[in-house]
Amino acid sequence: MGLLFGTRPxxxxxxxxxxxxxxxxxxxxxxxxxxxxxxxxxxxxFEINGDLVHVLPGIITPEVIKxxxxxxxxxxxxFSVHLPLWAIEPAAFASQIRKASADxxxxxxxxxKPLDPVCWVIHPTGALTVEFINxxxxxxAKRVMLSQFSSYAAEVIKTIITETEISSRKIAVxxxxxPFEIMYPIIEQLDLSICFDTGHQLAxxxxxxxxxxxxxxxxxxxxxxxxxxxxYPRIDHKPLGTQNLPTRDLLLKLKENEFSGPxxxxxxxxxxxxxxxxxxxxxxxxxKENSG
Numbered sequence: 001m002g003l004l005f006g007t008r009p010x011x012x013x014x015x016x017x018x019x020x021x022x023x024x025x026x027x028x029x030x031x032x033x034x035x036x037x038x039x040x041x042x043x044x045x046f047e048i049n050g051d052l053v054h055v056l057p058g059i060i061t062p063e064v065i066k067x068x069x070x071x072x073x074x075x076x077x078x079f080s081v082h083l084p085l086w087a088i089e090p091a092a093f094a095s096q097i098r099k100a101s102a103d104x105x106x107x108x109x110x111x112x113k114p115l116d117p118v119c120w121v122i123h124p125t126g127a128l129t130v131e132f133i134n135x136x137x138x139x140x141a142k143r144v145m146l147s148q149f150s151s152y153a154a155e156v157i158k159t160i161i162t163e164t165e166i167s168s169r170k171i172a173v174x175x176x177x178x179p180f181e182i183m184y185p186i187i188e189q190l191d192l193s194i195c196f197d198t199g200h201q202l203a204x205x206x207x208x209x210x211x212x213x214x215x216x217x218x219x220x221x222x223x224x225x226x227x228x229x230x231x232y233p234r235i236d237h238k239p240l241g242t243q244n245l246p247t248r249d250l251l252l253k254l255k256e257n258e259f260s261g262p263x264x265x266x267x268x269x270x271x272x273x274x275x276x277x278x279x280x281x282x283x284x285x286x287x288k289e290n291s292g
Contacts, residue, residue: 002287003254005227005279006045006262007272008082009034010052010059031059032067041273044077045262047121047224050084050108062111069114079115080172080224080262083108089126090156091149098152102159109164118262119172119223121195122160124153124186130177146182154186161190169193172223175206175214184218193223199236199266202229202244211246215253225254227263227275237266240275241282251279251286 010031035046052059072079083105090101109120129149132142161168172195173187187194200206201214209217229243230236240247254263265272279286 001258001260003251003259004045004078004262005043005276006047006078006080006264007038007043007269008047008049008264008266009038010049011266011268029056029059031064032071035068035071038269039071039075039077041269042276044075045079045118045264046077047080047082047262047264048112048115048117049082050112051082051086053108053111054084054104055086060111065112065114072115078118078262079112080118080121080264081108081112081115082121083123085123085126088123089128090123091125091129091152093128093152098156099159102156102163105156105160106163109160109166113164113166117170119170119193119195120166121172121174121224121226122157123176124157124173124183125149125176125178133177143182146179149178150183150186153183154190157186157190157192169223174226175200177205180206180209180214187221192221194218194221195224195226196222197226197228197236197266198245198250199226199228199230199238202231203234203236204232205234205236211250212253215250219257222259222261224261225263226266228266239267239271239278241278247278248283251283255286 038046048060068079071077088101088104089097092098092101105122129146132145137145157171161171168191170193172193173183174195175197177200196214196218198211201209201211215222227240228236229238229240229245231243235243265275267275
């Protein structure tokens with residue numbers, strides 16, 4: 001099979017398209033129509049942004065999930081879900097904040113269970129840890145704090161798995177602005193999966209491994225990719241072929257390994273189409289079924 005490319009219907013930037021004369025025009029707000037638009041462009045996998053439940057109440061409801069489940073059955077498509085991350089802090093010092101974060105994650109998982117997602121993607125830490133990473137602390141002190149943050153995150157993830165009764169491998173930890181080498185022991189301990197974000201790695205957020213080094217090191221746990229181009233320092237979420245992603249090497253490696261998980265573009269719709277055009281022109285073999 002060819003690689004499975006996917007999209008995130010209704011990215012945050014799409015929110016601004018709802019404004020008309022300075023006011024929100026909710027008549028344009030139909031998540032199912034957006035999914036159908038992306039399906040019409042040829043995509044077969046879609047990642048739901050869990051933050052939409054809170055940012056735009058009513059856009060993703062149990063009724064919408066039911067319709068999406070029907071569309072899934074009728075069209076042989078698949079879903080994954082990005083758990084909420086805005087204003088969430090699973091690694092907070094305060095246990096009340098960690099509990100609230102866990103509750104929000106659990107609600108999102110329970111809401112989307114009828115879709116039987118490939119995985120639920122999680123940011124195990126949030127803005128608090130980024131602040132500490134950027135503090136002028138001695139290295140040993142910083143590592144102690146980061147280790148504590150990862151322990152807090154592990155506590156929240158354990159709660160999620162216990163309360164929702166989903167397989168631990170359905171939780172995909174994303175490489176974010178946090179040293180991945182410190183988070184990985186938690187991933188092993190809890191038997192979790194990985195969502196590999198190519199742009200985050202290129203931007204230098206997660207460590208010094210190259211794209212191919214990361215894939216080779218952690219391949220057996222990678223269940224999904226967030227696919228976008230980027231560069232060091234701190235450049236990400238760019239269309240393929242515009243920055244430093246070794247796109248050809250990466251996609252051919254995944255094809256060779258018969259990777260069956262989704263490669264989800266974290267771009268706006270025009271950039272997604274631009275990126276797919278880049279793949280078709282430069283690496284068409286990854287879109288074809290394996291021969292023999």
